[in-house]
Amino acid sequence: MAATEHGFVVIGAQSVGFSITNLRTLKELERGKYPVAIGEDIFAAHQILPETVDAIVAAFTAIQQLFADYGVKAITVSGSHSFFEAQNAQFVWDQLLSRTGWAVQPQTLAQESFYRTQAVFARFPHFSEITKTGTVLIDISSGSVELTAFTDGEFGFSRNLSLGPLRVYEVMSDLQRTVNNYVEVMQDYIDSRLLDFMRLLPHAEQYPNMILMGSALSLFETLIPTGERMVETDRDGFDLIYREVTHSSDQYLSEEYDLPINQVEQVLPTVLLLYRLVKTLNSQRIFISNLKLLDGLEADAAWGAGFRPVTLDPTKEIIQSAQNLADRYQVDVAHRDATVTFVLQLFDRLKKLHGLGKRERLLLQIAATINDIGSYVDTHKHYEHSDYIIRASELMGLTRTEQEMVATIARYHSSDLPQLNLGDLPEMGAARRLIIAKLSALLRVADSLDASRQQKITALRVSLRPDAVVLTATASDDIALERWTLQQKGKFFTAVFGLPIELKGRTSR
Template identity: 75%
Template sequence: MASEQGFIVIGAQNIFFSITNLRHLEEVERGQYPVPIGEDIFATKEIQPETVDTAVDALQAIFQLFRDYGVHHYDAVGSYSFFEAANAQFVVDQLYSRTGLMVAPQTLAQESFYRTQAVFARFPHFKEIIKDGTVLIDISSGSVELTAFRNGKFGFSRNLSIGPLRVFEVMSDVQATVPNYVDVLRDYIDSRLLDFMRLLPRDVHYTNVILMGSALSLFERLIPVGEATVETDREGFDLIYNEVTHASDQYLSDEYDLPMSQTSQVLPTVLLLYRLIKNLNSDKVWISNLNLLDGLEVDRAADKGFMHAGFDPDEEIVVSAQNLAERYRVDPKHRDATVQFSLQLFDRLKKLHGMGKRERLLLQIAATVNDVGSYIDTHHHFIHSEYIIQASELMGLTSTEQKMVATIARYHSSDQPQTDLSDLAELNSARRLTIAKLAALLRVADSLDASRQQKIESLRVSVKPDEVLLTATANDDVELERWTLARKGRFFAAVFGLPIELKGRTQA
């Protein structure tokens, strides 16, 4: 059936799969195959050949199941942890040559975005819960992603590289040499949480914590069959913590029905969550079995028009960009003016540039974050903006889109790409042209507030046969803006083939 699609997620310890009816968002089949990719990565930095063999066997079994169900369309993604391997690209090529599977990479921000979609669509009463401060904690083998909501809206997202398997691999030598391993492990985790806690908004009480992720298999016995979530309280979680910190591996294996190979991660998992919940001072703890696979299913169902996403995904991306701008103390009035002019120019010059909704969003994001580099150096801020944006988490953008935003920010100022765009050779020609168009529009928008005084109150855009004319109504003289546009508008003329000019009149 056309509405049924397959999904594959290659994680740090398992390859997950599902066959889902997107029209009704119902799973026909779901399962996982254990593949110890994370153990290789965190121990040796590379995925070993025998692990690749195990992955190939798992994928071939999954493809056979897809064929049995008549499923011809599928999405396959590799988690961020998978692509941390030094030889990840070689492994991707091996998987393709041996199974025909092309694995798409996921950034941490993309994974967080998909998980947010999963909880909005499938977590009971989620919109009611997030009216209070709520932190979604997704814990995988290699990392922990924290996504905060307040007043019913997305607040921010942070990733911490302290997943339980990673912690265990790092601390395994310590466990064998110290008598107070729990204390040392707690201190190690607290040291990694310090910067995260310092950056939390001080005026928000995070009443609720929602725990989810592939590393929470030890809690699955707490979730009744047929349900996706269970609610507990701080006292209930304290009991689990006290039990685990005094238990042997054999006891944990028997009590939580875990293979012995996973018991070593129980203590780091519980200790990590306990310290997070304690630091957040949360009252309620929700445990959910939703994961990245659920988010992919929801995203594809919404993309095909079978359901509403339950939230505005663009809003989450924009808020993420605003958070980044605030972290690097970008002038909010200039930022907002630049965003406003950018979108105005985009909308009124649509016939000239021919771009669509997604490109408009990329321009909005670039206009929001283009000045973050001023935090380091105001004179060459565009250089620093590029690498800050590249190294940051922008929710919902692909790695290519994030690279595009960073490059647009790089060229929004006096610097500009080669005329033939050859210095952007790592991107295909269509994306290079999009970057050039959006950078040209952003240059113009930035020029319109060159004085940083928001003089222009309204703007009229006219496309004439021989030029683009901007007519501004201002509350003060706009000579600096006109002079700046005369310089920075040359790139606009090179890209679109028309010069651009600003005329202004001052209100009486």
């Protein structure tokens, strides 16, 4: 088996899916799933039951045999965000590791959104053409809804809401036997949860196109022709589906749409949720896709392996997500952009000194973009507010650990300092603590270079000498404040890298 073949496994709310994929071509040699009712455990009992763990182990064992038959060595095993919502998720993770040898990688909601976006970039027909006008991607899993918007062909923003159809059904199942107007009550419940969510969305943009995808769309996937990725309908066609579902029995839906009877219970909340989103966003063209999280993992792995099945660099989405967060908290754009420019120049010119790579550069860029968001709460100790806001936010494409690293770097960009032995970062391993220290030191220097918030420095030369790092600035005005600030904040740089750093400059007028 060629080294380009990669095995993927995803634990979702309703099944364990898998594929064997050629990363060079994104062609799948095998793909399938094992039905496992994990979500029913999580949303009803808030934990994964022993018999469900047994079912996951059985699925893993069968998939392992298939991978072995194909000779697949490179394997990625992921668990959806809903899987890790279970109260006993860590215990189950350890049981799966001990019984199968597979360590399940957790996915945050922001990561899942990132991978699904990669899926549509890589596999959705005519995606670049469709997104020339406002397009919203709605991904519905059993436990949540992810809304990702595109304008003029570019990623705009992403929001998540914990309102998946299985979650709605489990919350409201008792009502079905006690009220006559169950559909109306469920609609009211969905509307109440959507109200604040929709209020936070940008209102200036129009989204005439809607792409629907996700593990909860079993009903709609029966409409997609075999071998195709999607089917298109319009508002009238979607209204017909809505009226049929809200006036039909479970038995009829099961037979008409070829659904297992245990999935029919999710059809009503799925359709009610989508109907409200279509109405609110006033979308006219509706594309129903069978793309899954699995497709996004394949595309991202191909990009990471050096292949280019996706034309858009995925880091653009991550950076845009950070800029959206900065805009939401009204960060000073001019200072933000100046800081980002300086810090990336420092990183690139001092590679021999810090020895870090592309991923660390991206984390530094994100930290420089959002380090001041805490000022929205209070300028006093704003770095502390930045820390907890970043930890509580959704940053597309970052792992939970990476997001915590960014939050910590942002905390130490200002007057606060980590202990020199980094003992106040016990939650991070030694290697990550050192990365945080290096990136924080670089960010402190970059922030100093615009201490006046007037963008006086118009050009910067970075020189790494045996005995010092010298910054030579061309400025539009006196930079005495920047020089004094660097003397104070640059002490941590010297402690981390063992070299003093100084700022020289001249005015350009």
